[in-house]
Amino acid sequence: MQLYNTMSRKKEEFTPVRAGKVNMYVCGITAYDYSHIGHARSAVVFDVLVRYLRYLGLDVTFIRNFTDVDDKIINRANQEGASWTDIVGKYIGAFHEDMDKLGVLRADFEPKATDHITDMITLSQALIDKGHAYSTPSGDVYFRVRSFEGYGKLSGRSLDDMQAGARIAPGEEKEDPMDFALWKAAKPGEPYWDSPWGKGRPGWHIECSAMSEKYITLPLDIHGGGLDLIFPHHENEIAQSEAALGHEFSRYWVHNGFVQVNSEKMSKSLGNFKTIRDILASYLPETLRFFLLTRQYRSPIDFSFDAMDDAEKNLKRIYQSLEAMQEALQKDKWTPAKPDAAIMDEIDKTARLWAESMEDDLNTAAALGHINNLVRLVNRVLETKGLNKSEAGREALARCSRLLKEWGVVLGIFGQEPQKFLAELKNMQISRKQIDTSKIDSLIQQRQDARAAKDFTRSDAIRDELAALGVALRDTPQGVVWELL
């Protein structure tokens, strides 16, 4: 498949270092707060990448770390009057809950920084020994950026350009203002570990270098994360790892775009910050996941409730079709007929287009378009008299059913029983729109009475009344069904 590599700034054919085997590392969260929908996007995007690579038959080892020691965590602990370990435990737990709901698979390894202090010390010491890092009198250790020739190659900046910026204040003990910390001397009241340089804690960047090396043989095939991690985080990881290893750290660098609100980045200061929990209070997890897949992963995606409503409607339409198809396929009487070549060709063509979309840098937005086309085809078969009772129709439906199932596994959607999903969706909508169901039921009964009396004027008036409440009726052979518009 083609994957966009931030390092080369173009799409490249993805070829693993070892045939058939993919080692992938994605930067996880710092566990100091509930995860927001930006975290959700990153998690979903890389989850789909893992699923797709596995679908292609590759043996993927996936690592996603937790940063569990950091200024933000310490601050949060002080705010909440809790220990930093409690904070970390709470928010890692919350992360897992959120991700499970979103259908994001657990990583094969989910290492925490504090479980690998020794590895980080070892790596830092190795960098000092090679002249790539130095310790200071107060017990900090810094990476010497000037000692690493490739510094800036990922983010496309030169040290001189960066230093021209006026906003970088030289640290007192740094040789160079751009040098970054591998180890920070402990401040009073902060967690610390013993090290050759005294009590302290690791810097942020070193954890990913140390932990990736610990779990797999470098180089990585893919290193991923949010766009904002390119600089300084990933740049620094490259410097550390490549300086220590003497060879490439990761073959492909994959970065997802942001979730925005009103075309701006989410931030606490702008007050447009949405946690996953906020959204799941009024939308099903699968709707959020579906929404996140409606744009190609590198583009920014603008979050809004209107957009969520659109995603929800589309998802509902697909599930309704899945339900109808499932029901139809349970029939055991079909009139003999040869497969309809035109329809089968159309299915094959759609399957090809779906695959091409996924092959093209994981274009899930395009892939969903093809899924919708297949759904329309399913509905057409179900509606076409004759065909919907013949073996030709059954053949087509069975094929579509298989494909949709397969694609759903890759995208992490369509995994639920349609009936169950649709019922849950209705409940979610009732609660979100604060619908008074007893009132609805009562109106429906009144309408049924009117209809029984052939008073269609009254019957239609009640329908209009219900429509004004956002309720649509369906008169089916099994009785009246209502749903939300």
Added chain:
RNA sequence: GGCGGCAUGGCCAAGUGGUAAGGCAGAGGUCUGCAAAACCUUCACCCCCAGUUCAAAUCUGGGUGCCGCCUCCA
């Protein structure tokens, strides 16, 4: 100031050299007592200007607008 991204119908969004996928919304039709759902039909010359080309939304140059990174950040 340095680096980078984006601009496609009412809204969202694919497409990156051969004359515009899909979703949501709208219009007409089939179906229905009337509806709903579904299906069919319909609805765009792609921010502006100039250039390259037989051919550009798609390449080049310029302009305008928006966004991100350079500081913790998915």
